[in-house]
Amino acid sequence: MTEYWFYHLETSLLEGVLxxxxxxxxxxxxxxxxxxxPDLLAHLDQFLWTYKDDGFLPHGRDxxxxxxxxxxxxxxxxxxxxxxxxxxxxxxxxCDIAEQTSRCIVMIDGRNEGAVQEARSHWKTLKDQxxxxxxxxxxxxxxxxxxx
Numbered sequence: 001m002t003e004y005w006f007y008h009l010e011t012s013l014l015e016g017v018l019x020x021x022x023x024x025x026x027x028x029x030x031x032x033x034x035x036x037x038p039d040l041l042a043h044l045d046q047f048l049w050t051y052k053d054d055g056f057l058p059h060g061r062d063x064x065x066x067x068x069x070x071x072x073x074x075x076x077x078x079x080x081x082x083x084x085x086x087x088x089x090x091x092x093x094x095c096d097i098a099e100q101t102s103r104c105i106v107m108i109d110g111r112n113e114g115a116v117q118e119a120r121s122h123w124k125t126l127k128d129q130x131x132x133x134x135x136x137x138x139x140x141x142x143x144x145x146x147x148x
Contacts, residue, residue: 036075
């Protein structure tokens with residue numbers, strides 16, 4: 001059964017959080033799908049190559065050759081998380097979560113009230129379906145605390 005983890009960003013931007021979560025995903029030897037709106041695709045693609053001086057996150061886009069071989073796949077168009085161990089849903093992006101996907105991480109922009117309301121609705125729907133849910137919120141120091 002897929003675990004759904006909701007990450008409520010309050011003190012950090014996506015760029016300050018996503019690389020660390022992707023690193024942890026790669027440490028598990030998991031393939032990751034990052035589903036995001038089309039207007040963020042090029043920015044995040046470039047950012048993951050350059051976000052730190054001494055490394056990068058190996059990834060590719062689903063509109064490029066050999067996308068099926070990428071350890072981290074960025075997509076604005078994926079309809080399913082099929083073939084991935086972990087799916088990241090960014091800025092309200094949606095896709096069907098395949099049965100074999102171990103974890104789905106929903107990234108919530110806490111500075112956007114519409115995004116927060118949408119995430120609450122998503123949480124309620126999943127809870128009504130009996131999904132395995134966790135809610136993580138940043139404290140004042142930017143550290144993650146499990147709240148539910």
